[in-house]
Amino acid sequence: MMEKLRETPSQTVGPFFAYGLTAVQYGYDYTSIADDQLIDLVTVGNRIIITGCVYDGQGNVIPDAMIELWQVDGSGKYRTAPLEKDRENFVGFGRLGTGTQPGSQFRFTTVKPGAFNGQAPHINVILFMRGSLLHLYTRIYFDDEGSNAKDPLLTSVPHERRNTLIAKSSSSKGITEYRFDIHMQGDKETVFFDVKH
Amino acid sequence: MEKTDYNVHPPYLYEGYKSTIFRSPTKPLVPVASMLKDITMPAFGQSVVRQWDNDLTKNGRRNGEPIGERIKMSGLVTDEFNHPLRNVLVEVWQANSAGRYIHKAEIHDAPIDPNFLGAGRMLTDSEGRYTFYTIKPGAYPWGNHYNAWRPNHIHFSVIGRQFEQRLVTQMYFPGDPLFEFDPIFQSVPKHARELLIAKFRMDWTEPEFALAYEFNIVMSGSNKTPFE
């Protein structure tokens, strides 16, 4: 068998990622490959907002985290066409830092994802921050989806911790907004995943 | 023969790096790999890369050339079985030659270079190779502990093909005397630290122009189906 190579070790994204990874959001003179819009005006599906904050172990909001979202479209398909500079139709990939909105919130606009591989609708989340030496994976599920009860991933999580993965819906101006806070530690510590085992 | 230790990543909690104390999960990660098998990562088209984004000595120019030592960085992006990852997005960012980031929250009292942005991106080519030119970054102090300094480094972000192929890391230069004092570098298991240090490549050096360094990147997993 061929000798396996060792992976490149991870290091923290650090405090100064903004002008490189989220330049437009932070007002730097550089382009961005993704932002808070996972869709455009012609994307088919139910428009939703995903909002929340990231909290540290002392309950303080974290103003220098970076969040990536990756999801299927309304019919349950991941985008396979490459993302281009002029992001058109369904993008499915978003990226925001938590350093520009009041209260250090993140706020994404997307469509409600369809079901994928027999799983309940969800959005994959990848989380980076100063003080995190290795990025973290979690998932957003929705509180108005009955199929959560049968979702294989959600049901593999200890029962008492499942609600940390379920975003809470509210409606404003005819658009459904889901609140998904991420807690690094404490009673409400968000469930994070090992995606390799 | 000695068994290779494949655990190369730092822990979430590494007390020498103080910011990890309240930002690291306390509960074990939930294993879910079997449920993520069919998830790929987003692909990117050439249009996200502007003309000079693989040349940081050019993409931030305003009225002249950036100051410092011009270098060429290159390497292969592969999976653990040495399959090349083609057309994947590599993003880089770094301090200028004086050790100063243009980030607005940066307070280190070193000069900003008006002709240096310090950010770039590129797609890997048909062999999985990336190449960019830049200015060698300087060391800078930080507030982790008394007289804390970061070794010279370039930040890298790579988005691979499969869901588990996401990497953010920092690349260091050979022989840096700050290695032994830097908790971020030290957080990596001892046997794996060498994987973060670029190799000086005299044979890649461009005479009269730039010294060259090689930094290969190995992403988790195996890409059994080649994507083009």
Ligand SMILES: [Fe+3]
């Ligand atoms: Fe840095």
